[in-house]
Amino acid sequence: MDLQQMRYVLAVAETENFTRAAERCHVVQSALSHQVARLEKELGARLFERTSRKVRLTAAGEAFLPAARQALEAAERAKAEVAAATGEIRGKLAIGSIPTVAAVDLPAVLRRYRLRYPQVGISLRVGSSEQLVEQVRDGALDVAFLGVPPGFRPQGVRERELAHGQHVAVVAPDHPLATETEVDLSRLVEETFVDFAEGSAARAQSDEAFAAAGLRREVAFEVSGVDFMGRMVRHGLGIALLPSTFAAELPGVRAVPVTNGPVRVERLVWSRFTPSPAAAAFLALLDTDTRPPAE
Known part of the structure; x- marks a missing residue:
């Protein structure tokens, strides 16, 4: 054999x-x-x-x-x-990311990495935070970028926090809230929402914020893609809550700050086992210490 x-x-x-x-x-x-x-x-x-x-x-x-x-x-x-x-980084690097990663400029990081390590084959997979954690844990991915509620702690992987970010209300340009400088969650409960699937980490950030405020809202449309979500908002089918840094890049919509809105934590996760040379080089590029934690 x-x-x-x-x-x-x-x-x-x-x-x-x-x-x-x-x-x-x-x-x-x-x-x-x-x-x-x-x-x-x-x-x-x-x-x-x-x-x-x-x-x-x-x-x-x-x-x-x-x-x-x-x-x-x-x-x-x-x-x-x-x-x-012998001083040469080769092999393969499998990266996972949520579609709304904002803590790092991922395309810019990948460009720097490819220029520095041209012998490494890179693959990028986009998915939900839950899927990405499982794939890193199973070895299908080397590293992944997540967006999760503050209390979410991925199991079976190593991780570090990259950033905290506030969500904003994303509305159509002709929506009554489009001219507001700031809104409260209580002003949004009567709105129709476009959001991610119920039970997902991306959806939980908003659900937990409304629950903490003792409010209930209607999610009429569940979608998996942010671009499609933005299109639905532009056509007036509902409003959305998205990370402020990402919402600013969506065309044809308005982003309105929310005083007591959801908070998203972006995390970087990687295998609890010794990373490959290609993965270790990528983590080093992100100033991430891959040494096992002290006992």
Whole structure:
């Protein structure tokens, strides 16, 4: 069994097709098929069910795949560690972020990182804070930028606070509140809201602020994207509560400060295990100490 055979199996599993897998791996199909067959013979079990229309993993293939992925990741990590020992940062860096991150200029940071470490392959995934924490904990992401209520503490990862930020009321230009210099939550309860999904960290910031003030509001529209939220506000379908730094960048709306509005904490999270050289270099760029906390 060798790493190349594992790469072939992974490619077939992900494409569900030997021809596409061979194209991805830059080999002829006959060579890839031969190596997969050799591996199956060595393991004493078929990894794939082959039909004229589709290729599917068998139960043995399902069992083989997680360990194969770990072996390939370990091999890549070993190569990156050796390169780092000689002064070169290589490997892969997987970053997660909420769409409204404001504590750092993420595109600018990524540009600096790429210029400094051109041998590192970077991927960026946007999602909710809850999803991102889980993916960092599971090793799918190296680091992630979150936006959460003050009391939210991510479990199973290391983290540091980046910034506190106040939410503002985001309204259409012709909305009666658009000319106000400041509003109170009690003035907003009669409004129709556009917000994130109930139960999400992004939604909890606003829900907790209204609950603390003893107020109830109506959320008529639940959306997952901030751009779509801004479009709905511009068309007068409702108002929204968003971080002030981010709301200022939305076109065609007005941002009104809220005296007792929601507070959002932006946090940076990373694995509780020793980061890869590529991840450690990224965290260092953000002036983050990756040493384990003292016992």
